[in-house]
Amino acid sequence: MGTFSAFLELLHMEIDNSQACSSALRKPAISIADSTELRVLLSVMYLLVENIRLERETDSCRWRTARETFRTELSFSMHNEEPFALLLFSMVTKFCSGLAPHFPIKKVLLLLWKVVMFTLGGFEHLQVLKVQKRAELGLPPLAEDSIQVVKSMRAASPPSYTLDLGESQLAPPPSKLRGRRGSRRQLLTKQDSLDIYNERDLFKTEEPATEEEEESAGDGERTLDGELDLLEQDPLVPPPPSQASLSAERVAFPKGLPWAPKVRQKDIEHFLEMSRNKFIGFTLGQDTDTLVGLPRPIHESVKTLKQHKYISIADVQIKNEEDLEKCPMSLGEEVVPETPCEILYQGMLYSLPQYMIALLKILLAAAPTSKAKTDSINILADVLPEEMPITVLQSMKLGIDVNRHKEIIVKSISALLLLLLKHFKLNHIYQFEYVSQHLVFANCIPLILKFFNQNILSYITAKNSISVLDYPCCTIQDLPELTTESLEAGDNNQFCWRNLFSCINLLRLLNKLTKWKHSRTMMLVVFKSAPILKRALKVKQAMLQLYVLKLLKIQTKYLGRQWRKSNMKTMSAIYQKVRHRMNDDWAYGNDIDARPWDFQAEECTLRTNIEAFNSRRYDKPQDSEFSPVDNCLQSVLGQRLDLPEDFHYSYELWLEREVFSQPICWEELLQNH
Numbered sequence: 001m002g003t004f005s006a007f008l009e010l011l012h013m014e015i016d017n018s019q020a021c022s023s024a025l026r027k028p029a030i031s032i033a034d035s036t037e038l039r040v041l042l043s044v045m046y047l048l049v050e051n052i053r054l055e056r057e058t059d060s061c062r063w064r065t066a067r068e069t070f071r072t073e074l075s076f077s078m079h080n081e082e083p084f085a086l087l088l089f090s091m092v093t094k095f096c097s098g099l100a101p102h103f104p105i106k107k108v109l110l111l112l113w114k115v116v117m118f119t120l121g122g123f124e125h126l127q128v129l130k131v132q133k134r135a136e137l138g139l140p141p142l143a144e145d146s147i148q149v150v151k152s153m154r155a156a157s158p159p160s161y162t163l164d165l166g167e168s169q170l171a172p173p174p175s176k177l178r179g180r181r182g183s184r185r186q187l188l189t190k191q192d193s194l195d196i197y198n199e200r201d202l203f204k205t206e207e208p209a210t211e212e213e214e215e216s217a218g219d220g221e222r223t224l225d226g227e228l229d230l231l232e233q234d235p236l237v238p239p240p241p242s243q244a245s246l247s248a249e250r251v252a253f254p255k256g257l258p259w260a261p262k263v264r265q266k267d268i269e270h271f272l273e274m275s276r277n278k279f280i281g282f283t284l285g286q287d288t289d290t291l292v293g294l295p296r297p298i299h300e301s302v303k304t305l306k307q308h309k310y311i312s313i314a315d316v317q318i319k320n321e322e323d324l325e326k327c328p329m330s331l332g333e334e335v336v337p338e339t340p341c342e343i344l345y346q347g348m349l350y351s352l353p354q355y356m357i358a359l360l361k362i363l364l365a366a367a368p369t370s371k372a373k374t375d376s377i378n379i380l381a382d383v384l385p386e387e388m389p390i391t392v393l394q395s396m397k398l399g400i401d402v403n404r405h406k407e408i409i410v411k412s413i414s415a416l417l418l419l420l421l422k423h424f425k426l427n428h429i430y431q432f433e434y435v436s437q438h439l440v441f442a443n444c445i446p447l448i449l450k451f452f453n454q455n456i457l458s459y460i461t462a463k464n465s466i467s468v469l470d471y472p473c474c475t476i477q478d479l480p481e482l483t484t485e486s487l488e489a490g491d492n493n494q495f496c497w498r499n500l501f502s503c504i505n506l507l508r509l510l511n512k513l514t515k516w517k518h519s520r521t522m523m524l525v526v527f528k529s530a531p532i533l534k535r536a537l538k539v540k541q542a543m544l545q546l547y548v549l550k551l552l553k554i555q556t557k558y559l560g561r562q563w564r565k566s567n568m569k570t571m572s573a574i575y576q577k578v579r580h581r582m583n584d585d586w587a588y589g590n591d592i593d594a595r596p597w598d599f600q601a602e603e604c605t606l607r608t609n610i611e612a613f614n615s616r617r618y619d620k621p622q623d624s625e626f627s628p629v630d631n632c633l634q635s636v637l638g639q640r641l642d643l644p645e646d647f648h649y650s651y652e653l654w655l656e657r658e659v660f661s662q663p664i665c666w667e668e669l670l671q672n673h
Helices: 003-015 018-026 032-053 061-075 084-096 105-120 123-136 146-152 161-170 184-188 211-227 243-250 265-279 296-307 313-326 340-366 392-427 429-441 444-452 456-460 484-489 497-514 518-526 529-536 542-553 561-566 568-577 599-618 633-637 651-660 666-672
Strands: none
Touching: 003 032, 003 084, 018 032, 032 061, 032 105, 061 105, 061 340, 084 105, 084 340, 105 340, 105 392, 123 146, 123 313, 123 392, 146 542, 265 296, 313 429, 313 599, 340 392, 340 429, 340 444, 340 599, 392 429, 392 484, 392 497, 429 444, 429 497, 429 599, 444 497, 444 518, 444 529, 456 497, 497 518, 497 542, 518 529, 518 599, 529 542, 542 568, 561 568
């Protein structure tokens, strides 16, 4: 019935309301009253988008048709207007620039995230698109569905009794352990339910524990049994064994690794290059078929490598891009399908750096580890009341509201950035690299590490919500009177799924930025991310642990032999849970990739490729070297040029300066031609 369009017009009017902006700029303190109209509009639009987005089996054909029509309206430019997501992005940049400090940024970000999820598709839809695209490109199907594999994974368990007993004999005396409790009982029965990656690990000798770490680890030991047991309530996870069955369990080995190994074409070429140098004395470049002169075991090795060879969509796209750069005339114009993802990238392209910086600024302001600074942006404009609290109850309620507000902002930004990266990577690898590079240039890597440099266990078990005020409880029952006791009690949940979701998203984001990028991996090493990431392994949740272990795996070769020796349990967990690359020498550091690299050149080469892609596909200059040239003097002189209005005032002066006063050497002109 055109309701959403009406609200969209009202939203445009509120965004362009200069009076509201100027009054907000003049106020010393902005409150929730300054954004009443905007909050109502955004809330209604959010409810509309979210309700239509959710698919149910009972949906009628008419409802499904309406959903697809609505998706199309939000995805594409309708009536010469930009896609809806771009309008929300412009609100984010306007807020961060200080031109509209009264914007309710939490609601803007939530709506933006849901709009992107609705128009582009969520993670499961992304997996379907990936399968389709591989089939279109003629690539073999995926070996497994990554979503299903991660769902079936179990979080790392505490070490068995015998393992600890054996290790305690090798460990230094308890009196020499720095900041550890050295009782014999703890050495033998280390059954802390957090997991084997406790900071009190007997092998962990590389860094002394700080006071804060000691306190947080102690809290974790005391609270984890009660707080995180729900994470183990998985039908696939058997109950903990009794003491009687421990002896049988000790010798049980895993049935198999969760991931099929992968090998890149580059890995096969590198293996053959080393083998040929060793046995023959010369190489054959990129030839992976000629095995003459190589011993039989090398033949078997190459056969095994080729069996597990994986060609990604990105590899094909990079190869196509190289071909288009080399042969632009013979290959002709590239046909780019007008998908919602492509339309969004085209709209974001020229303002993308500002969008990324704005999102990271807000993420920094919302991070629990950030200190309040005078120059940071105020993200609490849509949560602070007009009158500040005067009672203890009001202060407690406001404190919970502020923390919840920040948590929701972190959740929406982390999910939004991850969705954008995954969709752009599928659409074209250089679109993904363009967004990634701007995130890296805007210090996204140290920002995420700063976020995790806290007691992550406390963050995930935080109870910043008032259950009786949450939707839908607040609408279907009478509100009880709030008391300080009811606020302190919090809800019945043992942990906060919202914060767990945010942490997993940020880890996946960090993994996306650093994967196969040696310069960015070195940033993880330089910022001392290993102890920060190891602390995150205390959370006994399989998906979070998997992405922490991935981030540790890519930097182990740079951390030195002593670190690997001191963290053997972590190394074992990496072996068990993370996908294997057959030629990846991650555990020893002898690989060629572990040698010093010219990191600046690596980023510069990538940037050159990205700029060439954007220029070729999105810049359509009229004076291109391939555009036709008019050689007729009459038609060239007869072309009408648009001149500025004041040109005739200075025309004579221009003639005098540029034409008559410049001597022309005709002989030199003739010689040059």
